[in-house]
Amino acid sequence: MSRTCLAVILAAGxxxxxxxxxxxxxxxxAGLPMIAHVMQSVAAANASEVALVLGRDAEAVAxxxxxxxxxxxxxxxxxxxxxxxxxxxxxxxxxxxYDDVLVAYGDVxxxxxxxxxxxxxxxxxxxxxxxIGFETPSPTGYGRLLVENGQLLAIREERDASEEERKVTRxxxxxxxxxxxRALEWLDRIGNANAKGEYYLTDxxxxxxxxxxxxxxxxxxxxxxxxxxxxxxxxxxxxxxQERRRHELMLSGVTMVAPETVFLSHDTELGQDALIExxxxxxxxxxVEGGAVxxxxxxxxxxxxxxxxxxxxxxxxxxxxxxAADSKVGNFCEVKKAEIGKGAKVNxxxxxxxxxxxxxxxxxxxxxxxxxxxxxxxxTRIGEGAFIGSNSSLVAPVTIGDKALVASGSVITExxxxxxxxxxxxxxxxxxxxxxxxxxxxxxxxxxxxTKSD
Ligand code: UD1
Ligand code: CA
Numbered sequence: 001m002s003r004t005c006l007a008v009i010l011a012a013g014x015x016x017x018x019x020x021x022x023x024x025x026x027x028x029x030a031g032l033p034m035i036a037h038v039m040q041s042v043a044a045a046n047a048s049e050v051a052l053v054l055g056r057d058a059e060a061v062a063x064x065x066x067x068x069x070x071x072x073x074x075x076x077x078x079x080x081x082x083x084x085x086x087x088x089x090x091x092x093x094x095x096x097x098y099d100d101v102l103v104a105y106g107d108v109x110x111x112x113x114x115x116x117x118x119x120x121x122x123x124x125x126x127x128x129x130x131x132i133g134f135e136t137p138s139p140t141g142y143g144r145l146l147v148e149n150g151q152l153l154a155i156r157e158e159r160d161a162s163e164e165e166r167k168v169t170r171x172x173x174x175x176x177x178x179x180x181x182r183a184l185e186w187l188d189r190i191g192n193a194n195a196k197g198e199y200y201l202t203d204x205x206x207x208x209x210x211x212x213x214x215x216x217x218x219x220x221x222x223x224x225x226x227x228x229x230x231x232x233x234x235x236x237x238x239x240x241x242q243e244r245r246r247h248e249l250m251l252s253g254v255t256m257v258a259p260e261t262v263f264l265s266h267d268t269e270l271g272q273d274a275l276i277e278x279x280x281x282x283x284x285x286x287x288v289e290g291g292a293v294x295x296x297x298x299x300x301x302x303x304x305x306x307x308x309x310x311x312x313x314x315x316x317x318x319x320x321x322x323x324a325a326d327s328k329v330g331n332f333c334e335v336k337k338a339e340i341g342k343g344a345k346v347n348x349x350x351x352x353x354x355x356x357x358x359x360x361x362x363x364x365x366x367x368x369x370x371x372x373x374x375x376x377x378x379x380t381r382i383g384e385g386a387f388i389g390s391n392s393s394l395v396a397p398v399t400i401g402d403k404a405l406v407a408s409g410s411v412i413t414e415x416x417x418x419x420x421x422x423x424x425x426x427x428x429x430x431x432x433x434x435x436x437x438x439x440x441x442x443x444x445x446x447x448x449x450x451t452k453s454d
Contacts, residue, residue, distance in 0.1 A: 003099035003124060006180060007047035009038055009065075010086045011106030012055030012077035017230045023057040024228055025106035026064055029241050031284045032266040033064040034228065037109035037241075043070050045116030047102060051090035053077050061106070082198030083174065084190040091184065098180035100124075103201065105174050107228045110240055115220045119177040128179040128213035129205060131155065133170050134222045142171035143202050145217050152215045155202035159195035170217070172202060173225035179213070186211065253290075265301075277313070285319065303335075324359070338369075341384065353377075354396065358384035364408065366391040383418060392424075 015024035025035040042050060050072045054061050062074045075089040087094075087103055094101055100120050104111065115132060122130040131152055133145045143155040144165050155172045156165045178186075190203045205215050223240045226233065245268075246259045253272035256262050261278045268282040271290030280294050283301025288294060292305045295312035302319025305311060308326040315329050320337030323329060327340045330347035338352045341359035346352055348365035354377050355369045367388050369380040378396035382388065386400050389408030400406060401418030410424035 002046070003120070004180070005045075005047045005049075005100040005102055005120065006090075006093055006096075006098040007042040007045075007050045007102040007104055008053065008087050008090045008094070009035070009042070009050060009104045009106050010053050010083060011035060011061055012053050012080060012086055012089075013107065014056055014080065018228075018234075019231075023055075023061055024234075025061055026057060027228070027234055029109055029234075029238055030245070030264060030266040034109040034237075035061055035065045035106045036067075037266075038104055038106055038111070039065050039067055039070065039072075041109075041111050041113050042102065042104060042116060043067060044113035045102070045120065047116075048098070049073070049093065051075055051093040052106075053086045053089045055080065082192065082196070083201035084187060084199035084203060087201055088187050088199075094180065094183050094187075101178045101180040101183045103174075103176050103178065105227065108173065108175065108225055109228070110224050110226060110237060110244075111173075111175065111220065112224055115218075115224055116175075116177075118218050118220075119175070122216060122218050123177045123179065126214065127216050128182065129208050129215040130177045131205065131215070131217045132173045132175040132177075132225065133217040133219050134173055134225050135170055135219060136222055137169060139166075139169050139171050143174075144168040145170045145172055147217060150216060151209075152205055152217045153209065154206045157194065157196075157200060157202060170219070173220060174201075174227075175225065176201075176204075178204070182208070182211075182213070186213075271307070280312075286317075309340075318353075352380075355380040355382065357382045358386060358402065360384055361386040361388070363388045364390035364392065368393050370395045 011025045018024040026033050029037055050070050052062060052065055052072060052074045054074055055077050058076055066072060073093055077086050077089045100123055102116060119130045119132055141158055143157045144161055146153045146156060186204050186208045189207045190199050192199050194200060209215055226237055228234050228237055242264060245264050246256060246262060249270050250256055254270045255275045258278035262276050263281045265282050265284045267284055269287040273290045274288045275293045277296040279297045281299045285302040286300050288305040289307040291307045293310045298312035298315045300317040303317035303321040305323045306325040309323045310328050314331045316334045318336035321335040322339045324340060324342040326343045328345045328347060329335055332349045333346050334351045336353040338355040340346060340357045343359055344357045344361045346363045350363055350367045352369050354371040361382050370393050371377050380394045380396045381399040383400060383402035385403045388406045391408060392406050392410045395413045398412055399415045401416055403419050404416045405421045406412055407423040412422060412424045416422040
């Protein structure tokens, strides 16, 4: 029988050290608010309900946390009176009675579902409190885990620790799983007689033990339980997230030539045998199918790249770019809200926006779809097998038929039927010998200037 679980997520901090106009848990990691990462993880650890304990920016944080697969309630902690007090803000939820109460922090976003599951499993294995700990050579600032014979005796906060206790390198991540049937009984006994005058959640350990409970610690990798207090830590957490996801993708069959230079979003999907060259940035909403190649220095967001397609180097795919199999978008091209058909080529210095490019068409260098009239956007439709000569402007709305040819340098303002050749430029004029006349005149002028200045 599966155990019920309430996750209580503490996110009432002021984010003072972030020096930010918004709560730190709203800052994105891989393009997704920190709090949403925590929600993802507790959902994957099968929490049946979530109680958010909020302070600053409560509405925005609740909105960022919401997900369709979780029942979420928000509680407000008006005054920050410590982690024990914060958990008790969700008293009504805890009082409903769950098998497990999982305490997580909104500013500790890298915890994996496996770690939460391990804590829940240890709880199910006849323990009453399972504290998630970690080992660190630099424990300053953390609560220390005082363990004896496998039992966690106490968590000692830095300020309240003795010289000896401060030497302990096994620390409290702050996260824990608590027997939900007894949680309130113990939480209600937490006092604030300590160096900070706060209600410490960590005191629950000694309280529960005095009541005969079994309390243990399970360790997590330090990188998982990293918290975010300032922008430097935010960047460190981002780095760990990126490394982790790149590693997963490489193990799933994606080639990255210089993985440390590739930036992913939380939802980037890369298929097996996709090749990602150095310095590629993926914004949100990108899928690259297997066998596609993303050349160096490309910037891609909200785009779909089918199998065998190639992008870049130095290409920009914006939202709604949809590249069919074996198509090519080359250097210094920008594609927005446009379909590039199977095998079509957009190779050099081109802007394709609000457009359909048919299969096998070739878009010459410097072609621009003029999609914007200053007020509205208009669509360009290019059929299959068409050829657009270099440096053409296609003034939308406009349609170019299948297999049509557009002469280089054209400004196309009218539809071009299938199989037609369209010129939209001034006819070339020739003046034989005229170049010599002009050159000699210019040389004479230069000589006259020189005599004068001598
Ligand atoms: C806490 C732990 C410490 C642990 C450390 C890990 C306690 C007493 N100490 O210390 O053992 O090593 O985390 O980072 O629990 N919060 C609220 N309301 C409050 C207080 C805190 O929502 O009234 C939230 C904060 O926003 C934060 C989390 O709880 O997300 C931890 O609070 P913080 O003040 O950072 O705890 P520490 O003193 O670092
Ligand atoms: Ca902290």
